[in-house]
Amino acid sequence: MSGDVVTYWLIAQALGIAGLPMARVLLGALPDRGYAFAKPLGLLLTGYLAWLAAMLGLAPFGTPLIVVAALVVFGGGLLALRGDRIARPAIGIVAAPAPGVHAPALRDAITGWLRSNRATIFTYEALFGVALVFLALLRTREYGFVGPHPWGTERPMDFAFFNAIRVSAMFPPHDPWMAGYSINYYYFGYLLMAAVSLLASVHPATGYNMSLALIFALTALGIAGMLHNLIVLAQPFAGRLPLGDHQAADPASPVDPGPPVTSSPPVTSPEKRAGALRGWSTAGRWLAVLLTVVAILLAGNQAGTLQLIVGDERVVALDGPQLVSAVAQALGGADTIVLPYPAHTGDFGEITTLTRTDRVADFNWWWPSRVVWDAQPVWNQEMQRFDNVRGYTITEFPFFSFWLGDMHPHVMALPFGVLALALALHTLVRPLPPRFHHDRLELLLCGVVLGSLYMMNSWDLPTYVLFFLAALALKTAASARPTVARQGDGGAPDAPAGEQGISATDQPPLLRQRSEQETGSASSQPAAPYWRAFLLNTTLLIAACTVLITPFLLTFTSLVGGRAPLIDLPLLGALTRVVGFVGRDKTSLHSFLIIFGMFLIPLAGLAALLSRDTARWLMLAAGIVAVAGIFIGFPLAALLPLCLAAVLLAWRHASRPADAFAFGALALGCAICFGTEVIYIRDVFESRMNTIFKFYYQTWLIWGVAAGYATWRVTGVAGRLPGAGRRTVVAHSALLLLPGVTLALLVSGLIYPWLTAGKAFTEGTYAGLEGRTPRERTPAGAEAIAWLRANVSGDAVILEAVGPSYDTGGLGYGGVASSTGLATIMGWEGHQQQWRGGDPALLAQIAPRAADVATIYTTTDAALARSLLVAYGVDYIYLGDTERRTYPPEGLAKLLELGDVVFQNSEVTIFKVN
Known part of the structure; x- marks a missing residue:
């Protein structure tokens, strides 16, 4: 086993080196210059080039083609860094030499950055290595139904696609379960994992299990990179009040500073920036990073704790009043719990009582992944009527997937979803929005990163494209605002301790001159309607995404759209072949909080802390609607005003990229979850089960990243608030308690891995990585x-x-x-x-x-x-x-x-x- 882990680690490092130049081109304005995302980006670009060559019949898919593709990615990245026209200084990439400057200057710039950031790089690599080893060890353990064998549930399907791509010379790869046809599924993630296994030259089952370990480690590294970048970006003003509050110290003041007047935070002297950083503990930053990785990838939802308290896995099927009654009786020491009224379910039958057992010894790890239960009409033959019976929807979370071992598209897409989040954050950080009609390489890279999500897991495409376009719209609009000249404003973002994008004084003279010209022209000339630039960029991006995956689209038939329309009218007929309307099946508030409470509480706390005026009223409206929704059967209607508040807050904090990102993530998650209460994608199940599953899975990742930052941010602000004249004692206490509540929910979520992975390591048997069908x-x-x-x-x-x-x-x-x-x-x-x-x-x-x-x-x-x-x-x-x-x-x-x-x-x- 150790040899296989080392082999995969070495291959990951090689792919990271291959992708590092392109990462610096694409994400160079981030504090870590895209280092945390070099490995997934290198793998993605290498796999894409190999796939495209095989699809076009240029070369057979295999180890030689993959190696050549990786070398092309590496060489292309170096050329891009050397080319001044491509490595545009406006995005603060690196001190890239202009045309005519020799390669040693580029080499010195890169090695200098690596030396000055070796602590960050070491921490990244340590986290990646630990995550890889941990999941590999977990995959070697056989414990009951779970083990390294690629069989059980839907692992045979994953193993079939994985192996079919390994043996397919030309693409599209053949369908192993329907001879004569190609795979009609989102197979690009399987291709990436197959490519690594071919490079490693390992047994297919070993490759399958190590692929899961690699996905886990890449995702952990990406999450760490996101949190590190967010915190570094926020540190100069982490303890400040909402924008404009310094202008309105008197709570009765009618002055509303309005939206910020510049797209960049005020620039302070290097000494002040360094002092601000010294006031913050590096250990505290990395602790926040580690806890966020744990919350997203290791913790489960709160259903595991409820099962432990009540002593019966059927607790997930209870409605609100039944759950409250069951928990109260369990805490009161009752051996048999009597429900106030029966629960009619399709999977458990009629539940009238719950019998408490030793759930530590006999913990049921399956049912915490089925928390949302919808009322479904079922025909009662005996009574000749329809009865409302509760049936589950799928609410899996990442650790459930890695524990079970299903290598599904939504699992393989995790590290590349984080890469898409980094792309959105980078858009907010850069001084100027992209100009895709000039920056063709950046357009191609964005097109591959976002477009490949459709080939990998089509459910991810609309979410991450929407988030990127929202960041692009915010940056474009903010850049179009007339700027106010201020002494010391060099036109660059406030860069903490040299870790943010390159400040004006850090750039070589040629780059500084060009950057000042671009920034100055934007300030002095009349602002053109920003929406024109945004529409142009959007059109080019969508076109690039489509063109770059055209070979896939030409050989793929959508899995949905074959059903009869719900509304047989022009346009509506085509729409309702794909989209259905949710009836009275609504997610209960307690189910939603069981899943997302650990993330939603710190995000809502940050929104409440930084809200002013309209946003504060929208936050209040969200609470009122949530209470009213309980009585009308639509409690998640509260997500709509919360989404609007988050959008407003993102706009108002456009000059603070980390805050804007967090509020954008909150708004996106609210929009997604609200949407699943109204519509669903019509598939073979003809229900919202898959829609809830796939979109909630994305929300777990997006909200998890933002919540980790929000917890750190609120913790930093809570102790710096003015006295009671500015905030009430109750509000001040609530802010101080919020990080504690979040930590308590995280500890509660860790009950799930304790009773699964913990028992596998202590009670399971070693079976190795070479599983058997x-x-x-x-x-x-x-x-x-x-x-x-x-x-x-x-x-x-x-x-x-x-x-x-x-x-x-x-x-x-x-x-x-x-x-x-x-x-x-x-x-x-x-x-x-x-x-x-x-x-x-x-x-x-x-x-x-x-x-x-x-x-x-x-x-x-x-x-x-x-x-x-x-x-x-x-x-x-x-x-x-x-x-x-x-x-x-x-x-x-x-x-x-x-x-x-x-x-x-x-x-x-x-x-x-x-």
Whole structure:
């Protein structure tokens, strides 16, 4: 195991080096110059170039192509840093030499920055290494249902796609569970993980488990980078009151300073900036970083604590009054909890009482991922009526995913979602908004980062593009405001201790001159309507995102849109094929706070602290609407005024990028969660289950990052407020308590990993990283799968038994294709119905294909079986224990007539069709 971890660490470092120049080009105005995001960016760009070359037929996908792609990324980044026209000084990238300056100047600038920031780099790398080792160790532990084996729940699907891409020479990669067709799913994340595993040259199952460890570590590193950058950016004014309050010390003063008049915070002397930094503990900053990483990636929601208190996993299905009653009785010491009225559920039946058990010894880790329960009408045959029965929606969180081991698109997209957040923060930090019609490289990089999210996890695309465009709009509008000349204002952001974007005095003369020219022209000339620049940038960005993923779009059919419209009218018909309307199913307030309370409380606290005038009234309105919503059945309506307040606060704090980012994140999360109460994406489930799942998962990450900053920010401000004349004693006390409440909720959230990972390390068994599918559990089965991997071309088609989705019997249906990446006629029917839901013609083929597989194995008519083998292009037939248990021996006897035996042992026979 240790050798595999070291190999993956080395590959991650190599990809980080390859991506570091491009990170400095794309994110150079951030305090860490994009270092924390170099690894995911290097992996993303390398994978994209390799994918594009294979899609265009320029080269086969494999290790040589991946290495060449990484070298191109590295070389292109160095050229970009050296080119003054590309590495524009206006974004404060680095002291990049102008044309004609020799490479040593660039090298000296980079090495000088690395030396001066070695403590930050060391901390980043230590966190990355610890995260990689921790998750790798966790994947080696076998504890009950969880272990390193890529089987169970939907891991077979993930393993199948992962292996299919590993063996696909040309793209699009073939569908291992539907021979003759390409994968119709968001496979780009699998491609990135497959690329790393090919570089590492490890066993496929080891590569699968190490991919999960790599995703975890990259996400931890990205979160650390976000918090570090946010805190450094905020430190010069972390203890200040809201903007303009220094002008209105008298609470009765009618003066409203309005929006800030400059897009950059006031510049102070280097001595004052250094003094401000010295007043803040570096250890405190990194403690905030560490706690945020823990909150997002290790903590669970509060359902684990509730299960521990009440002693019954069914607590997640209770409504508000039932939950309050259950907790009160549990705290009172009752052994049997009697509910005030029955809870009718589809999964637990009718619940009238809860029996308390030892939940530490028998903790149910599954149900905390199902916290929101909607009322669903179910036909009661006996009473001849519809009864309202509660059914769960999926509310998973990151640690649940890493604990379970499902390497789904929403999990693989995590580090690249953080990369998109960094892109939005960088837009707020830079002195001037981008000019995509001039900065073509920046446009291409933004297009790849944001556009690839669709190929990786389509649910992420609208969220992160919207956030980036919101940051772009805010920066563009703020830059269009007329500036007021002030002594000492060099036109650059207030840079704490040299860690923010390069100040004017830090730039070489040529760069300083050009930066001053651009900034000066923006101040002296009449401001053009900012919306024109914003629309131009938006149009170019959307066009770039679309063009850069066009090869994917041309070979992909959307998973939704194949259903009959809800409203059969022009335009509305097309819309309602994709979007449905939520009825009376509304998320309860207690369920929402169980999931997001740990993040929402510090964010709302920061908003309340920095609110003035209109924003403060909107905050008050949010509280009133929340209370009223409980009685009208729509408590999350409170998110709408809270969203408006956050938008207003982001606008007012545009000159403070960290605050603006936090409020933008709050607004985005409110908009997302409010939207799921009104509409849902129509998929095969025809409910909002998946919509809640995918959008809440994003909100956990976005709000988690912003909440970590908000907690640090409020902690810094609480002790610096003026006396009671400015804030009441109650408000002052509340601010002091807020970080404590947040910390208490974090500790409560850590009960989940304690009762899962903690028990796996203390009570589980070591199983290594090389997990096994059911087809490999016996030595004979493992030998057969190893033979296929070593001797059969990746484009071959193999026949194996078809069985029910999820393979609850553990026979390994779909396991030959999943283990090898080879295509089979039909894998799991239920999943193919999800992937082909947007193509009625292919959807209609699924059931006949499964029937044809059964016919080939069961019929005694060799001619009929042969005709079906030819029709599907089958090259090999697999006959193992699963086939013998599934089909009668009379039909299996004729397989000798259909092919030659090319492999045989005590359990498995493989025929090559002749």
